[in-house]
Amino acid sequence: MARIVITEFMDERAVAQLRAKHDVLYDPTLVDDAVRLRAESAGADVVIVRNRTQVRGELLAALATCRVVGRLGVGLDNIDVAACEARGVKVIPASGANALSVAEYVIASAMLLLRGAYQSTADVVAGHWPRNALSNGREIGGKTLGLVGFGSIGQLTAKLAQGMGMNVVAHDAMMDESNPAFARAGVLCVGLDELTARADVISLHVPLVASTRNLFDAKRIAAMKPGAVLINSARGGVVDEAALAAALKSGHLGGAALDVFDAEPMPAGGVFAGCPNLVLTPHIAGVSGESNERVSFMIAQRVLEELA
Numbered sequence: 001m002a003r004i005v006i007t008e009f010m011d012e013r014a015v016a017q018l019r020a021k022h023d024v025l026y027d028p029t030l031v032d033d034a035v036r037l038r039a040e041s042a043g044a045d046v047v048i049v050r051n052r053t054q055v056r057g058e059l060l061a062a063l064a065t066c067r068v069v070g071r072l073g074v075g076l077d078n079i080d081v082a083a084c085e086a087r088g089v090k091v092i093p094a095s096g097a098n099a100l101s102v103a104e105y106v107i108a109s110a111m112l113l114l115r116g117a118y119q120s121t122a123d124v125v126a127g128h129w130p131r132n133a134l135s136n137g138r139e140i141g142g143k144t145l146g147l148v149g150f151g152s153i154g155q156l157t158a159k160l161a162q163g164m165g166m167n168v169v170a171h172d173a174m175m176d177e178s179n180p181a182f183a184r185a186g187v188l189c190v191g192l193d194e195l196t197a198r199a200d201v202i203s204l205h206v207p208l209v210a211s212t213r214n215l216f217d218a219k220r221i222a223a224m225k226p227g228a229v230l231i232n233s234a235r236g237g238v239v240d241e242a243a244l245a246a247a248l249k250s251g252h253l254g255g256a257a258l259d260v261f262d263a264e265p266m267p268a269g270g271v272f273a274g275c276p277n278l279v280l281t282p283h284i285a286g287v288s289g290e291s292n293e294r295v296s297f298m299i300a301q302r303v304l305e306e307l308a
Contacts, residue, residue, distance in 0.1 A: 002307050003065075005041050007031045008050035010072060011296035018300050022046075022307065038062040046303055048072060049079070051283065052264075056080035060087075068092060068306050070299040073286060074153075077208050077235060092302045096152050097294040098286035102205075102233050103157040105259065105285035107164065110145070110201045113229045113255030113277060114138040138200075138254075141165030146199025148192065148215070149206040149234065150175060150182070157203060158185050171195045173211070196220055201229045208235035218243035227254035233285035236261040245271040248278055259285040 002022045006015065009028040018024050030037050031053045041047050042062045048070040049055060055069055060083055069084060071093040084091050112118055115137035123130050145161045147154040150172040158168045169188045175181065177189040196202065202224065206212045216230065217240040224230065230253060232239050241262060247253045255277035264283055272278060 002045035002067075003043055004046040004048065004303065005030070005044040006048040007037060007041075007053045008048075008072065009292075010048065010299075011293050014293075014296035014300040017297070018303065021304065034058075041066070046070060046307070048299060048303070051075060051078050054078050056083065060084065063087070063089065068303055070094075070303050072295050072299055073098060075207065075235060090306065092299065092306070094295040094298045097298045098288075098291040099153045099156045101288040101291035102153050102286045103160050104288075105233055105281075106157050106203045106231050107140075107160050109231050109257035109279055110143075110161075110203075110229060111140050111164075112279065113257060114140055114143065114201070116255070116277065143167070143200040144169060144198055146170070146195040146202045147187075148172075148195065148202065148204045150187070150189075151205060154203075154205040155181060155185050155187075157205070158187050162186065166201075169195050169199065173206075193223070196223045197225065199228060200225060201231065203231040204234045204238055206234050206238060208237045213237050214240045216240065216244070218246070221247045222252065224253065226252060229254050230256045232257070233259040236264060242271045245275050248275045253277075255279075257281070259283055 004018055004022050004024045006024065006026045007030040010026065015024060015026045025040055030040060038059055041059065042064060044063065044066055046068045047063065047066055050072045055078065060080060066089050069079060069089055069091045071079060071091065074093050074095055076091065076093060079091055081091050117134045117137045120130055120134060142165060144167045147158060147168065147170040150170040154170060158170065161168050169190045170182065171190055171192045182189045215238050221243050230244065244256055248256060257279040259281045260283055272280065
């Protein structure tokens, strides 16, 4: 019987599946107690985390008996994968399990920001009738979506966007135009500068690495179409937050939706105070009831296979 420590929230039915065969500590608050986290994980054969648990440094050093790190999601920037592999620890992400949740988040955010008509409830309830002010919203059909990153989530987002009548272009630094994924999806492969200049909505789907930090800085944001919308459900740090706030306040951009930030949780106040046409969410684009179930059961099954 192996020892499994789960440090963040997981579908309880998937936890029960693990508990039926192994010794499981499930405590979604464990991530917030660094000392106890290290102590409880020290004798674990498996540690299962989401995005907040940092599997590196002191925690990684404490994992004396760990064989597997399960990631309830796909991004691995909170895990020192190379150091894990050097210690013989296998890292298992839930690849593809939350793709639909992220893709739907992108399309919903694009529709909300382009239309600009869904924050009038208080005015209408108060007896006001801002019909003229809200009559210039834009339809999503016929607009161009630019996807920066064309992996599984980008490809599914393209499919949903095309179903809404959008034209889709994409750029991926790891894929050239000969990659069959573009032809299969009916998506035009373009350079990043061309994508930036022609897209009405830009959605980011890249990891945070040296080459993508501040990829959308003040210069690139200024090169976006006037009135364009920027959506980041990938990783904080890919967008220069101060530059984005300035572009929203100046009116250059028509809106933005951010699900990820340089610092999470984001400090109170900061550069986004007073920004118009802005949607901020707490890193939940990939988290829905359905995706949590898919992610949790995928990782539970993969862990059980590794321990068999």
